[in-house]
Amino acid sequence: MGEDDNFWPASAPSQGPDGVCGPCSEVFYQMPNGNEVEIWNLVFTQHNRIGDPPDNLRPLPSRNIDTGMGLERTCAMLQGVDSNFHIDILLPLVETVADTCNQNYIAGDDNGRRIRRITDHVRACTFAIHENVLPGNNEEKYVVKRLLRRAVLDGWQMGIREPFLHTLPPAVASQMKHSYPELAETVEHVTNVIKREEESFLATIGGGLTRIHKLFEGIHSSGGGLVGGEDAAELYTTYGFPPELLETLAAERNCAFDWNGFREAMEAHGKKSGAGTRVEVFTSGPLDALKKAMHGSEFLGYESLQTTSKIVGIIAQDRLCESLAENNVVNGDSDAQQLVTIILDKTSFYGESGGQVGDIGWLEGPQGTFEVLKTQKEGGFFLHCGVLRTGSIELGQEVSAIVDERRRKAIRRAHSATHLVHAALQHFLGKHAVQQGSKVDADLLRFDFSHASAVDHETLQQIEAMVNENVLAAAPVAASLLPLEEARHAGAMMLFGEKYPDIVRMVSIDEISRELCGGTHVNNTGEIGLVKIINEESVSAGTRRVIAVTGHRALERFRQTEATLTDSANALKVPVTDLPKRLQALTKELKTLKRQATTQQSDFSIEELLRSAEEVDGVRIVVADAKGCDAAAMRHCIDQLRRKASPVAVLLGSAEAGKVTLVAGISREVESRGISAGTWIREPASLVGGRGGGRPDLAQAGGKLSAKLPEALAHAKQDMRGILKN
């Protein structure tokens, strides 16, 4: 057989993709009804495909046999049923789904397929959410979201308009309880997550429906009977409105749906999105040579902050070099170009990882000093990035590698505080509030965790109180190395998606917290000093973020706040405690004054203006300098004139330091003679060096030549006389 049938991935040699591949043997079973089912595939992985043929299959250094047998397919075979969904542990679930959807399950029809899809998706999502993979916007989270939405859509197409998926996880948990009893523990949480996602998607559909109504109106008014692929793709990519649903709605209105156009548009979108430049931050070229020579640097930073180490690598401008001489010395600030990387055989510098920032410090050699500005970790190597400050250094020299102790201590405080915050969040919000991301800097920590809604002020205070209670308790902090299984047994916090080695490092804070963590910590929580949560916010749907400060930074913050308060109180000449009351009174007063000012301004002289009015052909013309009024006040004034003295044509202007504002308004009777305020105002506006326009009944303009205002007003008056006489 050819590469089409007998190769994995199918047709890989000629069509790709690049990568490992090989010939395979597929095992088929013929069902009693004559259908053939593939139940097993054996892949003899032996090639690395590079580029197009010919001669594009290179041998792999080590070959292997990868084999997979479909468990459910085999069950179906052994149980003599025609589908995975009809085996003993899945059929009951299929039937439960059918009940929930008010359907009789008929395997062969459209709804049968929908019911099976819902069954599969809700089962997958129950497990995923149980493992704390929540529906979200990227990577595995996005997969969960798509599965849920597809299932809701299937429900919608069977006439369901309410959330229903969330009623199913208990059935999944009970069906699977023999092998996965732990599902029962989280089933309530899973239910809530699914319900929220369902509601969100139904809202998306609802919101899209009005938009789609407009779309159909457009299609009908232009006489077309086709929903364009572009439109469908825009609705989908922008608002998440599923094309299948749009097609159904189109059919109801006798419109066809352009699937080809849709797929083309989606492909274009995929290309545009995928075209994002993914630059390698660190080209490991020069490191590769080192990696061949040695395994990595030894890390001693848990025990000490200073080592005597040998320089084993120097990388400058992306190349390995022998030495740095005096012409490499940098004074003052350095840019990224000038950064040099030093690699030592052993070091106490912590390399940025696990959210904890790298250390800074100094390397002191016999002929020179090197300032380490950041430390990164690449493979097993610690990269000391920085600049040469004095003298010279060269490969093979011994240096004193000294970590900035004050900063390291601040980082340790923040890191241990992070563990305390994590524990407190779980205590008050529930087990689901697990870490999603974390950044630990000097006396500053940022912690993202799963939680649906904002944490209210009171709860946040309780969390902060508990953290500080644990600080005051001066609890001992200890780290130990132990097998992964033992750590799991001890109840250590582990994160989904993290790959842990067989031997892990567990950081325990008394009985308060146990986490697998490679970071550096205080010996005793009392060293943290104080933890102050300064912010709580949303990162994206389902994820919240808290930011907290510790130690010196906490103290600094209190000082600043205090200074701000004192300054404000001094400015208002009241004691600090009276500030809120005083401010409230002031804003109220300000508001009243403002209102008084505008009303006084606008009816400054309605009567006077009317007296100066000139009547032409039954219309009163009012043109005046409204000294000091802004546009809003003049509009108000025009309103009043129109109300009191129609028919009337009004043009007011005011000038102030290099700025002229004109407003013109005419009453309805005047407008009906074909006269427009917008046209009227044009000439005077150009006289003051500006332009203007507006609606027929009200127009606005402005310019810069304030000295020309009288001339412009005179012109306007003359103009209106002329217009009215015609």
Next chain:
RNA sequence: GGGGGAUUAGCUCAGUUGGGAGAGCGUCUGGCUGGCAGCCAGAAGGUCAGGGGUUCGAGUCCCCUAUCCUCCA
């Protein structure tokens, strides 16, 4: 990581050649009223997400930032 969109009253949202910030619901006041969203009249409530730019003039156009939604990887 990248593409598209959104952000206007307490809530749901209107607001197009750029020219007077609106509706419904809710709140408050007064009056009418025999009910389950009772009726009428009136009022309060807005830094149009924030910042910059273009313009005589920006909720509206351009740029940046923040947040949320959405699709792709």
